[in-house]
Amino acid sequence: MTTVTSAPLSNVAVVGAGMAGLACANRLAEHGVAVTVFDKARGPGGRMSTKRLDQAQLDLGAQAFTVRDPAFRDAVAGWLSSGLVAPWPVVSYQASSSGWQLHHDPHTRYTGVPRMSAVTRHLADRFQTHPQTALHLATRIEALQRSPNGWQLQDAQGRDFGPFDHVVLTTPPPQALPLLAPWEATLAEACRARDQRSCWAAWAVLDAPLPTPPGGQSDWQMARIDHPALRLVSRNQTKPGREQQPESLSLMAHLDWSEAHLEDDPQAVAELLWAAFTASFPADTPLPLRVSSGAHRWRYAQPSTADDRLFLYSDSGLAMCGDSFTASRVESAWVSGTQMAQALIDRSVHNRAGESQPNK
Numbered sequence: 001m002t003t004v005t006s007a008p009l010s011n012v013a014v015v016g017a018g019m020a021g022l023a024c025a026n027r028l029a030e031h032g033v034a035v036t037v038f039d040k041a042r043g044p045g046g047r048m049s050t051k052r053l054d055q056a057q058l059d060l061g062a063q064a065f066t067v068r069d070p071a072f073r074d075a076v077a078g079w080l081s082s083g084l085v086a087p088w089p090v091v092s093y094q095a096s097s098s099g100w101q102l103h104h105d106p107h108t109r110y111t112g113v114p115r116m117s118a119v120t121r122h123l124a125d126r127f128q129t130h131p132q133t134a135l136h137l138a139t140r141i142e143a144l145q146r147s148p149n150g151w152q153l154q155d156a157q158g159r160d161f162g163p164f165d166h167v168v169l170t171t172p173p174p175q176a177l178p179l180l181a182p183w184e185a186t187l188a189e190a191c192r193a194r195d196q197r198s199c200w201a202a203w204a205v206l207d208a209p210l211p212t213p214p215g216g217q218s219d220w221q222m223a224r225i226d227h228p229a230l231r232l233v234s235r236n237q238t239k240p241g242r243e244q245q246p247e248s249l250s251l252m253a254h255l256d257w258s259e260a261h262l263e264d265d266p267q268a269v270a271e272l273l274w275a276a277f278t279a280s281f282p283a284d285t286p287l288p289l290r291v292s293s294g295a296h297r298w299r300y301a302q303p304s305t306a307d308d309r310l311f312l313y314s315d316s317g318l319a320m321c322g323d324s325f326t327a328s329r330v331e332s333a334w335v336s337g338t339q340m341a342q343a344l345i346d347r348s349v350h351n352r353a354g355e356s357q358p359n360k
């Protein structure tokens with residue numbers, strides 16, 4: 001697993017239309033490579049997805065992301081100037097039953113405008129402006145087959161796609177494992193070694209604004225909660241571009257709690273997380289009523305430990321990237337996908353130079 005495949009780089013399949021897959025697809029398409037992206041979901045975004053109700057749009061995965069890498073900083077600067085992202089939150093709190101304190105966050109964080117999934121939607125639209133590109137949504141890839149011309153992909157409806165000279169898997173490792181296991185023992189082993197944690201994310205749309213919290217201000221945007229079930233609450237109507245929507249909360253559970261309640265009914269989880277949130281207000285505080293609530297289970301929310309590998313590849317043309325081998329962050333996924341594509345491009349340029357100088 002030390003060299004990128006020596007197969008020509010002309011026709012690549014990317015499985016997963018989250019941040020990593022779309023970053024990878026864009027870089028390859030800019031280089032003139034034909035790229036086809038597949039995702040089992042009905043829309044792009046993966047763990048940056050947003051729930052869209054009639055009354056409100058609620059981010060149920062990433063709430064806001066940080067920027068450290070210089071290349072990612074350049075990309076975010078472009079998104080910022082085109083209004084696709086904006087700094088948020090600027091008013092954060094730490095909340096417990098004994099009161100709320102302002103939380104000073106040393107990092108600037110950004111969120112998508114008017115929803116987090118707008119960023120991945122933009123990347124999906126952009127890569128398709130290049131020739132020979134396609135995005136297949138609602139297409140769950142269930143098997144890979146090797147043919148003399150390259151890799152064939154089969155989906156859950158029995159359709160065949162390909163051949164492709166490379167396949168880049170950007171799914172969490174447990175979802176990549178059944179695809180890789182028949183073909184790549186080393187990549188399959190790397191997947192088995194990456195444990196994933198689960199997370200419940202609930203939402204609540206309210207019929208009136210929340211009262212001012214004890215010790216806090218009415219303009220709070222995000223709060224870290226000191227509770228065994230609930231770790232973080234976001235107010236979606238305080239995110240840029242969503243000011244018109246009613247009080248609408250995203251409630252993120254702790255990972256340990258999520259795993260203890262993994263098979264619970266989603267509505268029961270939504271009730272428990274709402275109760276956890278209301279415990280951060282004095283017991284006699286009248287609170288608004290919920291007009292909509294529910295919960296989404298992220299079975300593969302994040303790797304259990306961080307690693308320093310940005311991507312993995314093999315001589316067969318199979319490769320893996322995404323946040324799952326590094327830290328679980330939007331930025332890590334973008335860096336991983338972009339560097340995966342660049343490594344494939346660099347290798348193909350190197351191979352072509354070698355072919356034109358056969359005696360060296």
Ligand SMILES: Cc1cc2nc3c(=O)[nH]c(=O)nc-3n(C[C@H](O)[C@H](O)[C@H](O)COP(=O)(O)OP(=O)(O)OC[C@H]3O[C@@H](n4cnc5c(N)ncnc54)[C@H](O)[C@@H]3O)c2cc1C
Pocket residue numbers: 015016017018019020021038039040041044045046047048060061062063064065066139140141142170171172175199200201252298300301302321322323324327328329330331332333
């Ligand atoms: C609850 C939660 C909160 C988070 N909060 C933050 C935060 O505040 N800040 C931050 O920076 N990061 C946060 N993250 C992490 C961040 O969302 C991820 O690191 C990032 O979005 C991962 O992108 P990815 O492309 O690597 O993977 P994903 O977004 O998971 O993309 C993988 C895609 O593969 C698709 N797929 C899977 N199997 C198949 C198949 N067989 N066939 C076709 N498609 C398939 C999936 O549908 C998915 O779209 C959070 C994550 C969660 C779950």
